Amino acid sequence: MAGAASTFRGTAKPVERPGAWIGRWLLIALALLFLGMFIVLPLVIVFAEAFRQGWMVYLAALTEPDALSAIWLTLLTAAIVVPCNLIFGLLAAWAIAKFEFRGKSFLVTLIDLPFSVSPVISGLVFVLLFGLQGWFGPWLREHDLKIVFAVPGIVLATMFVTFPFVARELIPMMQEQGTTEEEAAISLGASGWQTFWRVTLPNVRWALLYGVLLCNARAMGEFGAVSVVSGHVRGLTNTMPLHVEILYNEYNFVAAFAVASLLALLAIVTLVAKTVLEWRLSRDIKHKAG
């Protein structure tokens, strides 16, 4: 019987058609050429342009006061935005993944909304709310408060844009985990907090970390939304991407690419961490199954 089966072509191991390897390598070459031109070269040119005039010019561009204040504002924004979205992500994921209720998929769609809004519009809505001609504009001016064209506006716009990131990573992961472990913990007498800290959180830690990393990368790199609400005051309301824009428009290319290289490095670090986390995630799943 086994002998009969192996006389049929392709039953044991697919036999490649003659000449199929040409097609295969052609497709691989095409894909690599495309990725090389569109993905790799843009990344390479950032560093090539940044170091065009050597280390000293590079370092000088990064340690200049305006650059330092842009770096500081970017770090400050991320330090406020990421924890807020982390807490929101955990709250939303707990409600959505651990309970069954009507309107759930609609809620998930609402959480994803900021993804489908143009960054420019994400900034514009805050100008319409808090700008001088906005709904709260007169009240804010009376109380001498400034949100738009100041740091609070930058934080708000960044928070809007990065709003779904942590929730998005957590919800499918927590849904997959199910509720049996939590129910077991509760029936053994654990409190809600204990269950969350000891059972749920360890189960989703890699997905959580991944969501935080993505949220952070986007928060530090957001350009469109921040550009609309910032007012571009040099040294005061400039984040790193905005500083890059100003330098570039002043034809100060080396300095622009020097600051850009820091953000490109952040992107690379984020992707490396992502690859490592995905590897750990699949190992954990295999470990559990095994």
Place this chain on the structure above:
Amino acid sequence: MASTFLSRLPFRPKPSVIPGFGITLGLSLLWLTLLVLIPLASLFLKSATLGWEPFFNTITAPRVLAALRLSFGAALIAAAINGVLGLLVAWVLVRYDFPGRRLVDALVDIPFALPTAIAGIALTTLWAENGWLGALLAPLGIKVSFTPLGIIVALVFIGLPFVVRTVQPVLQDFDKEVEEAAESLGASSWQIFSKVIWPSIMPATLTGFALAFARALGEYGSVIFIAGNLPMVSEIAPLLIVIKLEEFAYAEATAIAAIMLIASFLLLLAINILQRWSERREQRG
């Protein structure tokens, strides 16, 4: 009677021993409303106060129409290019083994992670007339940077991962036995692809195309550097919103934004329907 009525209300859970439903859902809804829903609603309220005629006059002004046409057109072309090349990249990554495959796979996410402004200045320099790639095209008389062609290049960069990451898992789950059966029945490679594989990955490819299109439509950071930004020629709609804002023409900026936002919402709806279709296909297959 009362309990069946209550269970029909939205956001009412089925009974569970796990605590914290009320507080977590309540706080998430509050946060969502304050940060996302009220700001977005304010945009529509503001455009409603404009009155129909000024609104209509704004969005039918030649400069605005040209910007909208360019934004939709360039996004459509870029998404179509991504549909084809993204499918190719997904295919190569799933089906073939070659040295450096995992590195290439990781690189596909670069457009997600790289800030758009950085992508913008890098692509502009690369495709400028004296840039690494632009210099190759200059003798042929093709200019990329500072032309509408540049906009398409930037949008292809931005949209690529959407198609690859949507098609990849479906292609991975595709049952190879069906393909082998077709081959043993004497189908050619092209027949196998078009008659056996394509029907089952088509919904995912369309979803990826729609995601790339939606993203390209609103894209700002990577485009404004490479576009040249000539009114009527290479000025995209999001940039026009920014220009109107800088001129303190808030009403006009809001009107253009409202049109773009409605387009985004319609796309979101289409994507949801496509995704459901794609999931059904997969389950059936």
